[in-house]
Amino acid sequence: MVGQSNMLSRAQKFTLAAVATTLLVGAAVAQAKQTYDGNWSVLITTDKGSCDRAYRYPVRIANGVVGYAGQASFQVSGRVQANGAISVRVSRGSQSANGTGRLNGTSGGGSWRGGECSGTWTAEKR
Known part of the structure; x- marks a missing residue:
């Protein structure tokens, strides 16, 4: 009987630890979404290839999902x-x-590649 009681106690402890971890991770994800959500201005610069030298896109992040915030016929998707x-x-x-790339809350940057062209990008939260 003592062994079963002890096992139940371990199972309960494991369950409580799992629930606590899930809540902490959920809170961190919610905070990250709040940190990055909003309007961003993204400058894309071509370093290699015959593409235009630079493009600027308005981007909106909502709940961690990236989308285009402009009027042109571009599609932007990501996370x-x-x-x-x-x-x-x-x-x-x-x-x-x-x-x-990586965002840090108010700015960010990284690299891109498409066809024969490639380069870097920078972003700034508006």
């Missing part, structure tokens, strides 16, 4: 992780580019 890591795809017609 920001709780640690600020971001991956994005920008497309227009049959052309597309993929970018990765």
Whole structure:
């Protein structure tokens, strides 16, 4: 009987630890979403290839999901992780580019590649 009682106690402790961890992770993700959510101005610079030298895009992040906030026919999709890591795809017609990098709350940067072109990007929260 003592062994079963002890096992139940361990199971209860494990369950409580799992619930506490889930709540802490959930709170961290919610905080990250609040940190990165909002309007961003993104400058994309071409370092290699025959693409235009630079583009500027208005981007909106809502609940960690990245989208285009402008009027042109661009599509922007992606996601920001709780640690600020971001991956994005920008497309227009049959052309597309993929970018990765990191946001720190009010700014960020990374690299991108699409077709024969590649370069860097910087972002600033508005």
